[in-house]
Amino acid sequence: MAASDPALIADAGSIPSEPGLALTAARGSSREAQLSPFSLPLPAFDIPFPSLGSTFSSIPLSPVFPTQEDAAATLNSPASLYFLQDAGVLSKPVSDSRLNLSDVRMTTLPDLKLPREQFDVASIRRDFPILQERVNGHPLIWLDNAATTQKPQSVIDRISYFYEHENSNIHRAAHELAARATDAYEDARSKVAHFLNASSSKEIVFVRGATEAINLVAQSWGRRHIGKDDEIVISWIEHHANIVPWQMLAAEKGARLRVAPVDDDGQILLDEYEKLLNHKTRLVSITQVSNALGTITPAHQMVQMAHRYGARVLVDGAQAVSHMPIDVQSLDCDFYVFSGHKVFAPTGIGVLYGKPDVLAEAPPWQGGGNMIVDVTFEKTIYQPPPSRFEAGTGNIADAVGLGAAIDYLDRIGMANIAHYEHELLIYATKELLTVPGLRLIGTAKEKAGVLSFVLDGFRTEEVGAALNREGIAVRSGHHCAQPTLRRFGVETTVRPSLALYNNFDDIDALVAALRRLKQLKG
Structure with a gap:
């Protein structure tokens, strides 16, 4: 939807499903749109307002009215209507809550199957x-x-549908079910990329969970790039899954594990953290939200500080993804990991996000089918990321379930x-x-x-x-x-x-x- 086409959000008692006239005005003067109740649920997406220098999330398409009279009746009802006067939508400023149809541009919309938007x-x-x-x-x-x-029921139903109508191995077969399964699996990868605001689905690797993702980075990227006397920095509030793999790697390579302290409230002491960073630091691996304390770490700042010393950064988002919006491009981390079952999806599926350059410089950590271009007895040519890291048959159905969970969260x-x-x-x-x-x-x-x-x-x-x-x-x-x-x-x-x-x-x-x-x- 174009920036010039934000939607009216009104208290509508009944919304017909057939095509009709839609009002293109915007509700709310705050940066957080509070949605009014609708008899028919509505979908979420972002609408930019350049004049405000911001984007409103979760502003739905407007209700559809069959006639101009119905639209006018709704506009001039006691319902609470608010408008962004500087959004370039209204033909003249609005001095009160009543609005004439001449003030609003009318457009025709197709029939819309609109899911719920109100947080209830x-x-x-x-x-x-x-x-x-x-x-x-x-x-x-x-x-x-x-x-x-x-x-949610939508995730349960999606997994059932997969096994009833799409179940097949992916990528390599020519038959219909293989095509359906492959489309569903890769569609889930695209949904994850969008959910994390990754720049490409090629940056998304499916794994069993955050624990496997951290071990993948340790055993693949870490083995290649961390050597004797190099240093790995973590914090005092890490899950065991973000401690043990690095201990194992440090013991194998002769590297050193260093730990950033926290204060009595459970907050990372940034001054002490920066003192740990130096030219020997190869990797920083930190949680975004502590699973034991709930502390939200200053991950963005910690990533920036580590990058100043040339270190790569992994962020463990297992406890963050269900609680807050995630933007890996803004965070600028090199790796991001989470588990599907922490975000209303099935167990046994998880995600490793990696920047293209760091994934490209990491060797495969498991060998088998699906991750190869060509195999001879003399050598093997590997697929580029993400396939390089997905040996064998993946957890196809639960990846599809993860996609359904993301759909559910996006609607809310x-x-x-x-x-x-x-x-x-x-x-x-x-x-x-x-x-x-x-x-x-x-x-x-x-x-x-x-x-x-x-x-x-x-x-x-x-x-x-x-x-x-x-x-x-x-x-x-x-x-x-x-x-x-x-x-x-x-x-x-x-x-x-x-x-x-x-x-x-x-x-x-x-x-x-x-x-x-x-x-x-x-």
Whole structure:
């Protein structure tokens, strides 16, 4: 849609599905469009407004009216209408909320199959069938999202459809199902590229998950480019998956692993981090969001600092992708990794993003079919990236499921999700701190939806078991982040973690259950 064609967003009681007249005015004077309820859901995409120097996300196509009279009736109804007067849409400034049809350009739109756009947590919850489950006689409250997220019906249906209509190996066969499967698989790769704002789908490698992606970089790029006395920098708040592969590589190559410290809130100390960087630094590998604390790291700044010393940078986005918009071009990282199951997609599928030049200078890390151009007994010629790193039959169906999960998130809008979860996190933090004897672990100013805590007088597994008896699923343990927790003087924590389908009632139920548990020992 052109910049001169933003859409009217109005409170419409009923929207016909047939073609008709559409109003091309824009709603909202803020940079974040708050969508009004529609009887028919609408799709998301970005519309640039050059005069504002910005782009509005999640502004849908306008409602379609069969006649000019219907359009006029809607415009001059009590519905709240707001307009961007400097967006180059209106023929004259608007002084109040009423508008004459002469002020608005009328265009004809085709029949549109429009999905939902309004962020409505009650509606979103209905998209996830597992939330209808009962556990120990209670409705399931899923607060273990940092471990894995639940799947919307659209993802479940897409995987079923693949096995019912498209199932085949990809790329090499000439028959119809192979073509369908290949198209579905490569379409998912393109969706991932768009989701991360990568410049090309050729920068996207499918793997089993973030752990495999990190190991791929370590065993492929790392083995070639890291040698004796070279240095690898990580931080104190990394998942084991972003520690152990680098320890293994350092031990093999005689390299040194260096660790950036954090303060008592769980924030990386940037001054100390920069002191670790020098001409020996070959790689920096950092989390974008701590899985144990929820800390959002200053990843963009850390990438820039590392690049000044000539180091490559890997960003572990496993805990970030479900909470915030990701832009790898803006981040300027050399590698970015995440797991599908953390972002409402199936298990067993993940992504490695790599800049074209760094992927080109990395050798294959596994050999087999699909990643070759030609094989003789004397030598093998390898495919260029990304195929070079996808030996054998990949997880085709779950890659397609990942594409469906991205479609789902795109319809809602990651900015909308981030805004909603931030409000939920603030509420949850405030309410948890009212529980006597509860200590939050990780209190960084910038956090995603992870809340780790310990409760005086209780082992963490006791707390987890007590919550489970009331149908509340949380994680208790070390969260594969033992160095992180030991930095704060604990071995384990209880970790509720949030997602887009959680609501304030979930938080209230958690806090009430913790208060009852305290009273038992009171």
